[in-house]
Amino acid sequence: METKQRTGAGTAPDDILLSVRDLTVSVRTDAGLLPLVKDVTFDLRRGETLAIAGESGSGKSITSLAIMGLLPPPAVRVTGGSVALGDRVLTSLPEGQLRALRGDRIAMIFQEPMTSLNPVMTVGTQLVEAIRAHAPMSRRKARVKALDALTAVRLSEPARRMDQFPHELSGGMRQRVMIAMALALKPDVLIADEPTTALDVTVQREVLDLLRDLQRDRGTAILLITHDMGVVAEMADRVVIMRRGVVEETGPVRQIFAAPANPYTRDLLAAVPRMGQGGAAIARPDRPVVADLREVAVRYDIRGGILNRVTHRVHAVEGVGFDIRAGETLSLVGESGCGKSTVARAIVGLVPHAGLIRVGDQTVGTMTAQARKRLSAVTQIVFQDPMAALDSRMTVGEQIAEPLLIHSTMDATARRARAADLMARVGLTEAKLDNYPHEFSGGQRQRICIARALALTPQLIVADESVSALDVSVQARVLDLLRALKDEFGIAMLFISHDMAVVENISDRVAVMQLGQIVEIGSRAQIFGNPQHPYTRRLMAAVPVADPTAVREATPRMTGDIPNPVHPVGASIARHHLMEVAPGHLVAEG
């Protein structure tokens, strides 16, 4: 093995590490070879961060997998161009030699931290095997190295983590483990494919900081793949904009953000929601209250003991109260696990709750089939993962028409016509009515879910992270759609998201949740303009800004684990008391 040269941060700009030339990747189909990525060319220099940005499906992941030689066999393969790491042409290297480079000279971290680690092996084992695959050494020595790596990524209690399994770690921790694994062997190139997309803002913040620090300390070249222009602005030196498999534009970040030459790049940048740019909130105190929650609590039982009795409870939601008026959007923000989804599910009657929930003229509670049906006519939910929320074995047309079948006496043609109409409303063509969910892109699927939710023209739509998984351009389109629908039909909306920029864009009022309770609630202007609770402030500070010139102040780092809401049966929970600091702006004291 050749010795790795490391020159640190101050590298000459022409010191090219990874060079991609006219890379073309194709998939073999019945109709012949279909290019997925065409003539992609870029260089990655020592010590720099190159971002590849672009909408979903633009070929970012395929490009990075092609570099790694990990294209899914046998259908997808490189059909043209080359990838060179230093003087070695990766695309023509046999698998054995390529394997020796993987993880050693060139490492990769993947989008999904939840599924990218082997669930049945301890974190330590997975690290140790990565190290030993390339540097023959005793298990003990490798463990020491692994521990160093975990410490380097600032994982709390690294020694304990070594013997834990991935599922025992939070998403952010897992991503750190992935990073530790990638960096343990000090590779020249690190490819990070959407490393933070699946994470909370606060966690995203930490991971990004970490990557930057590591790069600064070690001079690793990073190929960062993302669809989040905020992340690009903050992290990258240069950026490659891709669309439909071809490179649209390449250039230094500042230049591209300041003066995008390519129209697509301009669109992309325009679609980025930015903090502080939300339109004026429309106060609607005159409108009728559509949803009213008072002292809502949801607890999940944890059973144990010989008789399998309830010993502990997860206090997922504790004493939450708010109302939403017609035509109003209330956003619910907070970190993962704070109970946002649970509130959503309680409102649509999917989980039993204590306290009072009224939607329209219906009281949500233990319901008969009839009441359940009536409730569904007034409120609908749109889930985070549209693929999971659609029946994969039914055409989308049938699924959109299904509520009509359940609730109305329309005949099949009328239903189909209405479904087609709804499809059109959410910007999809009628021709796709007979397609199945997997034949749509994520954004399209989400729109189908929205169409289905709209079929009964409910008074309230609960959108649970409905745009989180979408890339900016699609996200913008869905948000526009929601906004239009709200204005057109006067639908009230409970909008759940961890993306503060999106929240600022769409909401009239915002509620901040922490550990199952609301810690601050107020109008958008109040929350964003004058956040009172420290937790709210931290959320705000964590948002990456899509402006490479912005100077970000250092954020206080979170330490330790997220406090968990599990308590023994009978334990009393400290409730926050909300104080009104301004009209309609309530903040938890303490």
Next chain:
Amino acid sequence: MTEVTAPATSRRPDGVWSRLRHRPLALFGMALVLLIVGAAVLAPVIAPFDPFAQNFDGLTMFGEPLPPGGAYVLGTDLLGRDLLSRLLYGARTSLIIGVVANGIALLIGTVIGLTAGFFQGWIGAVLMRFTDLMMAFPALLLAICLAAVFQPSLWIVAFVIAMVNWVQTARVIYTETSALAARDYIAAQRTLGASTPRILFRHILPHLVPLIIVWGTLGISTTVLLEATLSYLGVGVQPPTPSWGNIIFENQTYFQSAPWLVFFPGAAIVVLALAFNLVGDALRDVLDPTLRGSD
């Protein structure tokens, strides 16, 4: 890149047959199934001999069966009966066992697994405890006891096999249903106000189809052989009614001196199971919309 150009109607899911048509293996499987069913139905017409006739010239002087070839195409059995004719008639019995009894078992298993998995709670608990109970029985023993209590006949045997064989299916369906019931799309259906039967039949059952097909096709040979074992233990289909299973069992000790008596019925069972498997696999793929376009 343009939007989908194909006319909407061509993508309707009703073309199961038309899509099956393009799969040679599926066609082959179907042809085999038809062949076997045809053989069973037309047995009286096509069988060269009376399957019950103990032909005088069907045995050698020493009472040995005749090997294949000659007047008896597949040879004769220990009573001098024409094996081919017996196999043709045996197809009737074996189809009833492998398809009907197995189908009933599948149905029971699916209903119980589905109900328990979907409703959970006390209904689920009661049903699954009952399933555990049935699973704890050594199946063969239970079958023997049941069959001995009732007078053995084809339909009783079919019933007994159904009673014994549903258990595994129920378990598997239960696990799958529980997982499905926890998925978001079912929650979405609930919030749409869909009735329970609707959720069960329109949204859960179709997802269980692949599983049902797998267990159904695997069950064919197991049930056919179970019938044979029951016959052997004296609680099965009564002689001289032929079934592929009991032909094997009657003659298995002769596997050296008269291998055709074991080989042909054995092959028939394999072919039957395989034919249904080919059709089942193809059907599963065709019914799976995520695989559309791959055919």
Next chain:
Amino acid sequence: MVAYLIRRLIQSILILLGVSFITFFLLYVLPADPVRQIAGRSATPQTVENIRTQLGLDQPFIVQYGRYLAGLVQGDMGRSYLQKTDVATLIMARLPASLLLMVAGIGAELVIGLTMGVIAALWRGRAVDNGLMMTSFVTVSAPQFVVALLLLYVFAVKLGWFPIGGYGTPAHLVLPALTLGILGSGWYARMMRSSMVEVLRADFIRTARAKGLSRARVILRHALPNAILPVIAMIGIDIGIFMGGIVVVEGVFGWPGIGQLAWQAIQRVDIPIIMGVTLVSACAIVTGNLLADLIAPLIDPRIRIR
């Protein structure tokens, strides 16, 4: 954990109670009279009645069952009608052989089936895959007795590699275990194949490859343990099927297990033995299921025992 075990134990006992009740009832209504078997051909009606009374078989069903249970609680499984020996003694003498065969058989099943499944999954869509899946079908459809005899004939009689039946040394175990293994492997091969195909698509497999691990390590260390999980659950179900299949194989190989005991007892309505064997088998099945449930979290730490 302890609480869980206790809970499962209680559940198991209830299941065993149910099994014993149903079996006892079926045997009660069975159209065969054990007393006639005991009394023999020359017995006078009076002798027959004497024996019936002695065995308490003239009592109502509930009383008989109650007495059986009472005995059972004291660890008394009754005495064989025809062998005039404690059923417990008879079963205990044979149980180890059956358990050994079961463990070896399931082991063989797993080895053969899983190997087939893994190979098929790795080369899915190719001729190897089709061939293996076809083979799995043949094994599922093959009659036990014939397979057993065939193996015996080829490997013991013709080639002389193994003893012709019998019990005692590991060499004796090979053929019976192999028979059971071959016959049961088809199911596992199919399960394993689909499970493996699924796992090979998982993200963490890609991660493992990105680390530069060898192909063998990726498959054996990363894919296999994950793919094997659904198969573990299957073992529980399998033991039930196994207990039925063991009769024939034990017969052919002269394996001194409880299968043969049961077979003779059924022929001659020796009710205490039938009851005993049923209960012991049920115990094995229940224990097997429990073990499968206990093993699962060892393989997959995400599964929690509650």
Next chain:
Amino acid sequence: EQHMDPNAKPGGNITVTYKDDVATLDPAIGYDWQNWSMIKSLFDGLMDYEPGTTTLRPGLAESYEISDDGMTFTFHLRPGVKFHNGREMVAEDVKYSLDRVTNPATQSPGAGFFGAIEGYDAVASGEAETLSGVTVVDPQTVQIKLSRPDATFLHVMALNFASVVPQEAVEAAGGDFGKQPVGTGAFKLGEWTIGQRLVFEKNADYWRDGLPYLDTVTFEVGQEPIVALLRLQNGEVDVPGDGIPPAKFQEVMADPEQAARVVEGGQLQTGYITLNVTTPPLDQVEVRKAINMAINKDRIVQLINGRAVPANQPLPPSMPGYTTDYAGYAYDPEAAKQMLADAGLPDGFETELYVMNTDPNPRIAQAIQQDLAAIGVNASIQSLAQANVIEAGGAGTAPMIWSGGMAWIADFPDPSNFYGPILGCAGAVEGGWNWSKFCDEALDAEATAADSMVSQEGEERLKMWSDVYMKVMEEAPWVPVFNEQRYTMKSARMGGDDALYVDPVSIPVNYDYVYVTD
């Protein structure tokens, strides 16, 4: 008297296999054909048979006297006979053994054989503990009084059930005597691994000097007959206890070397179909005769590879009392059909044929079925486990039963043995073994008369029995089908007279007298 073989070499071991496990070695209980010969080698009764024959000879009794009225038997015991536990056998033991076997608590299936002993009824009903008819005269002498004359009594005393057992060993075994047998026989039980193997060891103190020849006999149980034969061919087994399986018969007989090691002999067995005389239309004697004429016995014999001879009467040819000049009902389906028509059944009738479910019995039943179909009788087959067939037979619900697998093998070589429980009125009750439910008081009386004759071998008595069976055949409650021949196979090293391998009372071989040549 000792029948010593001059060529015999003492020592060595032979291996015998069986499919079924040995249920018990308690002589009062064991009634399977496979433990019958084993018990014979472990125990002795007062009477015994010459090896390989049906000729009675004294056993533990050195001599005996029969009173003139044939009602009192006085046995003089052989002195110095020791049980395996070392104690000397005395007259008390004989009495104890007879009391034990007749005691209802013992649940002996053979208790009924001792019905002629005075006081039997009291013991059987539980009123008495001991048989009043058995008295110990002195330690070497036992006297047995009968309540009615019984010509077969000496045969009864040669039955396993009459074996002499030591009380202390029975009591010490605490109900498990069947697993820890102690007798006076040529062998004693060495090792018994349940479900696997039994080893008999030579009883060095055996009272017949020089016997047995073998040091040990190993019985391996749980062996499938076809596998046992493979092992025999491989030289691992000396005698396959279950005989040559049908699937292998032709192969063995076609090979001269192997065929030479097969010993053929008759046995006291008849395979028959019972016709339930209480079930219409089988209650008409014409119908029963028609059925007798419908069965093609030659073909059935062919089906079992010719391992039997067609039968025409209940008794097998080798049984004293067999009627040699009787032609029986000849196979004549046409005439049979005519008879049915005469009986008012021109279209035949529907009936059921019960059969035990082990090969070759279902096959034989199907052959019978076809023969019946030829005369218009439509019999559906009920192929069931042994216990279920016996149940149906006893309850009288079975119109026809093929006896195979449960067939009558004589307990002792006397014509009376084929009558009582299976053709007499005593067995024709609910649960009895007379499955045709045939009961003719007059014939019963004749039978009793014959048995009351004092001398057993008397020509006159045999003539009487012959008449009884001829009259039975007149009534045709049975269709005698065949008398099975025995084919015992042995390994090349086995020595001893061929007769020992077809010993009528010790199946498959007489262990005491066979030896190995290597």
